Amino acid sequence: MNYNSTRNSAIKVRSAEAIIKGLSDEGGLFVPESIPKFSASDMKYIGKMNYAERAQLVLKKFLTDFTDDELKSAAQAAYSDNFAVENATQLSQLYPDCYVLELFHGPTCAFKDMALQLLPHLMTISAKKTELAAGKQIAILTATSGDTGKAALEGFKDIENTSVTVFYPEDGVSEMQKRQMTTQEGANVRVCAVRGNFDDCQTGVKEIFTDVELIAQLSAKNMIFSSANSINWGRLVPQIIYYVSAYADLLEAGEIEQGESVNICVPTGNFGNILAAYYAREMGLPIGRLICASNANNVLTDCINTGVYDRNRELILTASPSMDILISSNFERLLYHLSDRDDSVINALFTDLKEKGKYTLPSGIKEKLSELFYGGWCDEAETERTIKKVFDEFGYLTDPHTAVAYKIYDDYKNATGDTSKTIITATASPYKFCAAVHKALGGTPETDEFATARKLEELTKTEMPAPLSRTESLPVRFTDSVEKSEMKRAVSDVASSL
Numbered sequence: 001m002n003y004n005s006t007r008n009s010a011i012k013v014r015s016a017e018a019i020i021k022g023l024s025d026e027g028g029l030f031v032p033e034s035i036p037k038f039s040a041s042d043m044k045y046i047g048k049m050n051y052a053e054r055a056q057l058v059l060k061k062f063l064t065d066f067t068d069d070e071l072k073s074a075a076q077a078a079y080s081d082n083f084a085v086e087n088a089t090q091l092s093q094l095y096p097d098c099y100v101l102e103l104f105h106g107p108t109c110a111f112k113d114m115a116l117q118l119l120p121h122l123m124t125i126s127a128k129k130t131e132l133a134a135g136k137q138i139a140i141l142t143a144t145s146g147d148t149g150k151a152a153l154e155g156f157k158d159i160e161n162t163s164v165t166v167f168y169p170e171d172g173v174s175e176m177q178k179r180q181m182t183t184q185e186g187a188n189v190r191v192c193a194v195r196g197n198f199d200d201c202q203t204g205v206k207e208i209f210t211d212v213e214l215i216a217q218l219s220a221k222n223m224i225f226s227s228a229n230s231i232n233w234g235r236l237v238p239q240i241i242y243y244v245s246a247y248a249d250l251l252e253a254g255e256i257e258q259g260e261s262v263n264i265c266v267p268t269g270n271f272g273n274i275l276a277a278y279y280a281r282e283m284g285l286p287i288g289r290l291i292c293a294s295n296a297n298n299v300l301t302d303c304i305n306t307g308v309y310d311r312n313r314e315l316i317l318t319a320s321p322s323m324d325i326l327i328s329s330n331f332e333r334l335l336y337h338l339s340d341r342d343d344s345v346i347n348a349l350f351t352d353l354k355e356k357g358k359y360t361l362p363s364g365i366k367e368k369l370s371e372l373f374y375g376g377w378c379d380e381a382e383t384e385r386t387i388k389k390v391f392d393e394f395g396y397l398t399d400p401h402t403a404v405a406y407k408i409y410d411d412y413k414n415a416t417g418d419t420s421k422t423i424i425t426a427t428a429s430p431y432k433f434c435a436a437v438h439k440a441l442g443g444t445p446e447t448d449e450f451a452t453a454r455k456l457e458e459l460t461k462t463e464m465p466a467p468l469s470r471t472e473s474l475p476v477r478f479t480d481s482v483e484k485s486e487m488k489r490a491v492s493d494v495a496s497s498l
């Protein structure tokens with residue numbers, strides 16, 4: 001299987017190269033040249049497999065340049081014992097026909113772990129297979145608005161021949177997220193606060209990636225830059241696994257019948273998680289409607305409903321910060337598929353986005369989009385009310401991102417009357433966002449995050465996950481804070497100290 005670029009269908013690379021490069025040279029995203037299908041026997045056996053085996057089965061269909069042994073060792077290393085529940089994920093039923101797929105039982109308590117526990121292994125194997133990276137150290141650089149940075153640090157910590165540097169906006173992440181990052185363990189990790197916002201961090205990292213001097217400095221030390229960003233195919237493909245796995249579990253438990261179609265509802269930011277569900281559907285998994293839930297940053301809702309993608313609006317900071325995004329990068333992959341792989345359409349749309357901040361979908365694509373996807377959004381007050389409502393009605397505690405998804409699923413049912421069974425993905429532990437969750441339940445603010453967490457534990461009779469509670473007593477290792485103009489120097493200093 002080869003991978004094409006969304007902006008140049010003539011480009012063909014192996015998956016190892018797509019994973020090492022992250023982005024194609026002309027700025028497009030790598031997509032598989034065809035989408036492999038599940039066979040009847042796959043679906044028959046998958047229910048009996050553990051999560052690592054399920055992962056191997058899905059990965060093998062896409063990463064055809066990897067050997068069985070390589071895939072097996074990567075899947076085992078990622079999923080055998082780094083998660084707090086037996087099969088890496090957990091499915092809870094809220095009420096008949098409505099299931100929550102908990103993706104936050106990994107080492108950082110956010111769904112990013114599902115991909116970032118595996119990516120480092122895919123990357124080190126890929127490095128051995130590509131001319132570009134063979135024998136080299138991979139220096140991962142990441143800008144984060146909170147969850148990705150910590151998950152990348154945990155994923156890459158102490159992985160041979162890699163190092164990871166994370167930049168986060170000093171005042172732009174929750175107290176818990178900051179604590180998680182500054183106490184990070186591992187010999188090959190570094191965390192640095194930036195006196196600026198997330199965009200400043202991201203722009204700084206992009207500049208470092210293309211800085212000729214720095215690249216040469218790294219090259220002299222036999223190192224190359226790479227990214228753990230969510231546009232990397234190596235982050236997307238692991239996300240397909242949990243949809244297949246959840247379907248298999250429902251089937252095994254007798255909750256659904258063979259071939260029965262289920263809807264998937266996803267709290268969406270960069271469009272990676274929901275796109276993975278689209279790929280699972282294209283592989284033949286019986287998925288009905290894909291329900292795309294947004295917070296007040298409702299660019300995608302508008303696009304699904306009107307066919308116009310318009311980023312010309314203020315970014316609104318919400319209690320679900322991982323969805324505070326105006327450009328959902330992975331949406332480009334979906335449009336490429338819906339255009340029947342027409343790179344000229346994609347180039348035209350994304351030139352418009354760059355020049356005018358918006359584009360209008362051709363009518364054929366718009367129709368397919370709104371047939372497959374339902375888009376909805378809710379504001380901050382509705383998010384809060386939903387956290388309370390779901391807790392009061394079902395005794396189930398949701399984080400703000402998952403609450404947004406629940407609300408939009410309710411709206412979807414009211415709007416369409418569709419009562420098919422539905423899986424809502426739960427993307428973070430409520431304890432990552434204790435202040436917002438505690439407030440939604442009527443609690444009054446405490447002075448620090450851990451005091452709030454203890455109040456939340458008392459109030460809800462739930463427990464803060466161990467990976468979060470243990471950060472309270474861990475020593476802070478990283479206190480650096482730089483101006484955005486100093487990010488390059490910070491990376492250069494690390495490179496020269498190696």
Ligand SMILES: *Cc1c(COP(=O)(O)O)cnc(C)c1O
Nearest residue numbers: 147269270271272273322427428
């Ligand atoms: C990253 C993230 C999202 C958004 O996922 P995308 O794949 O970017 O759409 C939603 N919720 C949480 C908690 C996240 O960390």
